[in-house]
Amino acid sequence: MAVTQLKPSLRLSIFSWNHSLRLRLLGPLIVTALAAAIAVAAASYWLGSRWATADIQTRFEAIERTLADSHYPLNALVLESLGELTQTELITFDQSQRIQQSTVAISEPPGDQRIVTIGSQRFLAYRFDTVAAPRRSDRVFSVMVLFDEALLDASRKRAAMLPLVTGLSTIVALSTITFLLASRLVGRIGHLQRRVEAVAAGDFTATVSDQGSDEVGRLGTAVDHMATQLDQLWKRVHRQQSEKLLHQIAGGMAHQLRNSLTGARLAVELHANECDSADEESLQVAIRQIELSEDYVRRLLLAAAGRQDRDRPMTVAVCWDDVRSSLKPVAEHLKTDIQWQIDQAAGECRLADGPSWVAAVSNLIHNAIQAGEHVRVAASRTADQQVCVRVTDDGPGIPAELAAELFEPFVTTKPEGMGLGLSVVKRAAEHLQGQVHWHRENQHTVFEFTVSTQ
Incomplete structure (x- = not known):
């Protein structure tokens, strides 16, 4: 005997419907209401039978x-009139129980x-005897x-x-309302399910809340809160992994750069000894830049090894001159008025x-x-004995999509940038027990770097 095979889509649809929240809500409601309507109808039927x-x-x-004691003869005409009046059929009997008159053919x-x-x-039959039957004229x-x-x-x-119709109409009304409410609830739960699946797949940006105040x-x-936390x-x-990878890369590059910078410094110093005094200032600037680069490389090696460089206290004036002397040639090269x-x-x-202060301020400038x-x-x-450096430029400002995460690692507006400069500034501010923030003021971008002093 051949067995009919259902299509997969049809089987899935039947399975989904059988396990749907609509059926789970409607099923007990309809069964309970139908049982109540049948019970009430049966009770009404029984009561109606008793009343009838x-x-x-x-x-x-x-x-x-x-x-029973009437004085008028119960002839055919009288019985017919009484039968129509009382909506019954009447049959009279004589003393021998033979039929005398009847309103029905029998x-x-x-x-x-x-x-x-x-x-x-079919009839319900009730019988009574007349009073003083022998003396009646109709016997x-x-x-x-x-x-x-x-x-x-x-x-x-x-x-x-009436109760059955009322019950059934109530069932239809309740079922319709319940179905609509259940459909809306199922839709919201389905949207929630898709959102949770998206979160499980790694999409933490979309929101699911429909601003409802219910469960x-x-x-x-x-x-949504869980997605935000995730x-x-x-x-x-991701930042920790990126920083770990950066530390590894920085360690390898720093070893190579240290050797190259050492050679470059020796070459510049030898050249300075052989040149005229007129070129002494530019050579000193070059040597100073190489020294700063060597210091950055040393810090990269320490960071790659997971260690912190020891603090070196300095006055702001010394650090200020250091920053100014190192960045002045850069500004002149870029033709920037500073x-x-x-x-x-x-x-x-x-x-x-x-x-740390020099590295942070140099980055901002x-x-x-x-x-x-x-x-x-x-x-x-x-007024609270802190030093605030305010850096203002007339550039286009920070894109809105990066504003909230500007000081996080690997966030940058430059195509060739790595996004580490401002994160270094933030860490320096925290290390020096200060803070850094930015805002737009009169079409200018303003960064304020404030630190505590000894």
């Missing part, structure tokens, strides 16, 4: 009181059965009253129909680690020189 039976008994007793006495079948109709000894059972069934059905809305908010954690892990301003109180302050045509560098002493 009591009504028939009451009607029979009224007919018995009227006809040939033989029906006997004393409670249910009488005449033709295709009627007993009367049988037949009530159509179809009317009794109709009364029962009418009693059950699903709060769950969506929790998922995004931060992923970025932190203004330097430092107050005496700031120059006398002493820094916990001069090289170097970025400003590359970004704008006019740069202003000002150092001042604040």
